[in-house]
Amino acid sequence: MKPVYILTDNLITSLGFTTSEHTFALERGVIGVKSTNDPELYPTPVQLSKVNTEQLELKFAEVLQQVKNRAPAASFTRLEKMFIVSVHEALKGSNVAPSNPRTLLVISTTKGNINLLEDRNKALFSHKRLYLWELGKVIRNFFEFENQPVIISNACISGIVALMTASRLVQSGAYDHAVVTGGDIATEFVISGFQSFQALSPNPCKPFDLNRTGLSLGEGCGTIVISKYPDPAATSQVIIAGASTSNDANHISGPSRTGEELSGAIQDALKQGGLNAGDISYISAHGTATSFNDEMESKAFELSGLAHVPVNSFKGYWGHTLGAAGIVESVAAISSLRNNILYYSAGFETLGVTAPLNVISENRPANLSACIKTASGFGGCNAAILYQKQ
Amino acid sequence: MAGAMPPSFIRNNKMERSITSYSLLHDNKVIVNGRIIFYQENIIKFADFLKTVFKQEQLAYPKFYKMDTLSKLGFLAAELVLKEKSIEGYRPEAVGVVLSNSSSSLDTDVAHNETIRDRASYFPSPSVFVYTLPNIVIGEVCIKNKIKGENAFLISETFNGRLLCEYVNELFNNERVEACLCGWVEVMGNSCQAMVALVEKLAPGPDGINGSFKPLLFNEQNLNLLMKHN
Structure with missing residues (x-):
């Protein structure tokens, strides 16, 4: 089987906005899951890992400054901002161009902009933004991707399905490069659903532990740029x-x-x-x-x-x-x-x-x-x- | 309107991948392998239409009534396909399911959202929430038919025959599947549309299966024609 090379990546969670910020935090054992008391998000406190909103706005403003003729920041949703910052950061280090007809964009998400169903958000964005293909259009248009994005929504395996789909389409020769990005945000919609399943842990989650008591939700976005060509500058692929x-x-x-x-x-x-x-x-x-x-x-x-x-x-x-x-x-x-x-x-x-x-x-x-x-x-x-x- | 297939469908004469069975459900009509098997002049509620078809086809499966509309639609479409052409000869791991739509699970998302709109009467339910993912319909089809192979749910504004064809062909090319259910299952408000096709490597006989339906070549053009053939 022909290899598909990983060129660059980016990671956004409560622990940071770049892959290296995460490496730094992992080396120090920083835990991003915290008891969060936000009545707008959920009536009672829940364990949650939230992306820092102020920093996200700053990062997004930086991205807007680096591109021309863009709509104001307020015309993008929280999730769209995460996607755009992540894709921007991942593309920076690669020589892959979105405008190249040989570049594919693959997006994974379970719920997209589902917070736009909430009454307080309804007036801010058009109903159309709830559709995952519209979210795809926003990302595509921002970076001027030549090709229509492939959008995967397959529950908690969505991200791997997106990477698998992209790598197969590169392997088959349909495309030379792919930008694979996945994101989801913390919403009352999702928290209330998992809470109804009694699946949320009262403390930060403890995978594989004897005393584990359920999962903790988090929001995040990751992007991986893949290619049929290896990175010429890298010492190992x-x-x-x-x-x-x-x-x-x-x-x-x-x-x-x-x-x-x-x-x-x-x-x-x-x-x-x-x-x-x-x-x-x-x-x-x-x-x-x-x-x-x-x-x-x-x-x-x-x-x-x-x-x-x-x-x-x-x-x-x-x-x-x-x-x-x-x-x-x-x-x-x-x-x-x-x-x-x-x-x-x-x-x-x-x-x-x-x-x-x-x-x-x-x-x-x-x-x-x-x-x-x-x-x-x-x-x-x-x-x-x-x-x-x- | 006649239930016969339009003459423009490309017939499969070679050892290619074929659509060996298909079903189309659109608002008030059900077509299976070119035959209209159900038609109802006036539709009041879409969910009732699905239940009526389910009963007519004598598909005894109590879990059907617990499903949300998207799962009912996709489940029914898949059952009608597999009733005509069984997949029992395949290993469970060798059968895939790849479905797509435009609205994801938005119809049920709205239902779940209604349960949390008012903090004074807060009643989110796991039996609704679990259906707020589009791929649950794939799970329902897999459970009923013991299918354990590749699965994926793709979202596009309108039906993307090219992508679906490319995706399924890659599964066959990489020997990930020997048979695959694929198609479109869309529910929003009071409108719905399903097109589910079974793709197999089998070479069709000269008279087709059961001497009636002749397998169609599996390609983008035929998928697009099936979507329009309502």
């Missing part, structure tokens, strides 16, 4: 070597009991990359810290022969970023690969799943060559993507 999705065919809101289906996706991704379980040096898990997800994932890793491989979940740092998670967490995992460092799985103390797992208990250097990143979501969907360093 990270490639997408395989990716796959599967469905549990079991339940729309509960994961598989066996983990066989996620394991199937992992094994397919390995096969595409021509690798064995023994070649994997690190797993970036979905690790939502719900009882059922983490249990299922541990079984899937064991079935895939990966029980011994160091594993972490980034959700303990910046929560579950939903449709962005696959991209956001991939940026962090790729950073681990490039820098040869394994990050502590925040919130983890004592193993609390039945299958054996090698959860990373402290930051440490390690020789990393290949990484599996997984995700699972409502609708019974699973996804796995394989990153390899060359």
